[in-house]
Amino acid sequence: MTLDVIHFYRPTDPWGELSNFAPYPLLIDAVEWPTSEHLFQASKFADTPYAEEIRRAPNPMEAARLGRDHTRGMRRDWYGVRDAVMKKALLAKFTQHGDLRALLLSTGDALLVEHTKNDRYWGDGGDGSGRNRLGLLLMEVREQLRVAAS
Numbered sequence: 001m002t003l004d005v006i007h008f009y010r011p012t013d014p015w016g017e018l019s020n021f022a023p024y025p026l027l028i029d030a031v032e033w034p035t036s037e038h039l040f041q042a043s044k045f046a047d048t049p050y051a052e053e054i055r056r057a058p059n060p061m062e063a064a065r066l067g068r069d070h071t072r073g074m075r076r077d078w079y080g081v082r083d084a085v086m087k088k089a090l091l092a093k094f095t096q097h098g099d100l101r102a103l104l105l106s107t108g109d110a111l112l113v114e115h116t117k118n119d120r121y122w123g124d125g126g127d128g129s130g131r132n133r134l135g136l137l138l139m140e141v142r143e144q145l146r147v148a149a150s
């Protein structure tokens, strides 16, 4: 038996819908977020004017740039909560868009890997040495959707 592996990173490449930069808006407590990246980055500064500035960023790249500004006083527990924040954003994304839910379920048992040398925490570091936390959380969400559908 071979294990299928799906690599994703850029939203315009195959499987790009799995990227947080893909243009799928989310609604959380009646507030709209243009992408899961906007929501994720703003969550570093929860309920501050700067979080709202990130929500209004014109594209996910700009949201990420603003969110990575370490002079802005991220919430102090960020590294303890970031996986839970990411999971919540992914659950919203893949439950609020039926086409995305179907796409994620269509990956079956494939190993999902955010393949990039730019990120060794959320991604695989380009050579498999990274933790691929985004891919692992997507697989958790996939399993939850699968159970919910059965």
Ligand SMILES: Nc1c(N[C@@H]2O[C@H](COP(=O)(O)O)[C@@H](O)[C@H]2O)[nH]c(=O)[nH]c1=O
Pocket (backbone or CB within 6 Å): 009, 010, 011, 019, 020, 021, 037, 040, 064, 067, 068, 114, 119, 122, 134
């Ligand atoms: N896809 C993608 C990126 N990767 C994303 O960056 C986010 C992590 O940000 P941080 O924890 O602030 O370093 C997370 O959503 C990860 O998937 N970064 C990019 O600059 N371009 C991109 O196309």
